[in-house]
Amino acid sequence: MAGTMRPFLKWPGGKYRVLQRIAPRLPAGRRLLEPFVGSAAVFLNTQYAAAWLTDANPDLINLYRAVQSDGDAFVACARTLFTPEHNRPDRYYAHRARFNQVSDPWERALLFLYLNRHGYNGLCRYNAAGLFNVPFGRYLRPYFPEAELAGFIAAAPRAQLAAQDFRATMGAAVAGDVVYCDPPYVPLSATANFTDYTRGGFSPQDQRDLADLARTLAARGIPVLVSNHDTPDARSLYAGAHLDRFPVRRSISCAGQRREAAQELLALFLPANFAAEAPPRTGAELVGLTTG
Ligand SMILES: C[S@@+](CC[C@H](N)C(=O)[O-])C[C@H]1O[C@@H](n2cnc3c(N)ncnc32)[C@H](O)[C@@H]1O
Numbered sequence: 363m364a365g366t367m368r369p370f371l372k373w374p375g376g377k378y379r380v381l382q383r384i385a386p387r388l389p390a391g392r393r394l395l396e397p398f399v400g401s402a403a404v405f406l407n408t409q410y411a412a413a414w415l416t417d418a419n420p421d422l423i424n425l426y427r428a429v430q431s432d433g434d435a436f437v438a439c440a441r442t443l444f445t446p447e448h449n450r451p452d453r454y455y456a457h458r459a460r461f462n463q464v465s466d467p468w469e470r471a472l473l474f475l476y477l478n479r480h481g482y483n484g485l486c487r488y489n490a491a492g493l494f495n496v497p498f499g500r501y502l503r504p505y506f507p508e509a510e511l512a513g514f515i516a517a518a519p520r521a522q523l524a525a526q527d528f529r530a531t532m533g534a535a536v537a538g539d540v541v542y543c544d545p546p547y548v549p550l551s552a553t554a555n556f557t558d559y560t561r562g563g564f565s566p567q568d569q570r571d572l573a574d575l576a577r578t579l580a581a582r583g584i585p586v587l588v589s590n591h592d593t594p595d596a597r598s599l600y601a602g603a604h605l606d607r608f609p610v611r612r613s614i615s616c617a618g619q620r621r622e623a624a625q626e627l628l629a630l631f632l633p634a635n636f637a638a639e640a641p642p643r644t645g646a647e648l649v650g651l652t653t654g
């Protein structure tokens with residue numbers, strides 16, 4: 363995609379491919395809050411003066427901190443793990459075991475990037491004991507995302523980072539903030555399930571808390587945009603918001619490589635005074651994206 367910045371991580375549910383749908387819906391503001399930052403695709407492709415990027419996955423935030431604080435050294439060290447000798451099952455499982463026992467933040471950050479690019483499908487999954495358990499990915503030549511790391515390093519000075527639950531981030535929003543929420547999806551069906559990014563999963567009560575917080579923030583003058591599957595449950599969760607839908611193609615990995623068209627929902631909780639004001643500059647205008 364011309365003019366856009368690709369995230370350096372593979373991330374299930376990442377929004378890079380649907381930025382053109384999302385960015386135009388984001389109102390202007392001083393600071394972007396992303397309580398479910400994942401691969402940071404939205405942050406990287408909007409130009410708010412400041413951003414508060416948070417996620418419940420501490421390994422993800424630890425990696426971003428390492429890249430933010432010493433990007434050049436990080437790139438130089440990480441590159442040494444992207445060679446054919448490290449792309450073998452025995453090496454992968456040794457690095458994975460090391461990741462699961464080491465506490466040094468720098469080493470964990472390096473290994474987390476390695477695991478993301480060498481593990482199966484870029485999945486991020488932990489067992490009940492909190493150990494990363496994604497199998498070897500068997501890629502011919504895993505890509506070292508040097509240009510993408512450089513993009514993150516360039517954008518990072520305007521970001522503040524925290525590993526925390528979305529309720530803490532949304533609860534601390536202030537006037538001038540714009541919130542983009544991309545939670546784990548509601549299930550498409552009663553039997554569908556999705557990758558665990560964190561140990562606890564994301565419950566129906568979490569989905570309700572998020573919708574309630576979005577309403578509360580809008581009532582306090584802070585706009586909130588939420589992404590989810592377009593299902594009857596999601597529509598009833600977001601009742602009262604401005605809704606948009608668009609088709610996406612996604613792979614349902616547990617059943618092999620089946621790809622299905624699904625509908626994505628965007629729910630915009632707008633403060634009452636926003637509608638009355640002159641239309642604000644949108645996130646898309648800020649970065650020059652066109653609507654697709
Ligand atoms: C769909 S992904 C976000 C993808 C992101 N928008 C992107 O473009 O890559 C959902 C994210 O929510 C995070 N998450 C799960 N439960 C959470 C919680 N209770 N609070 C905050 N983040 C959570 C996961 O770690 C994951 O990164």
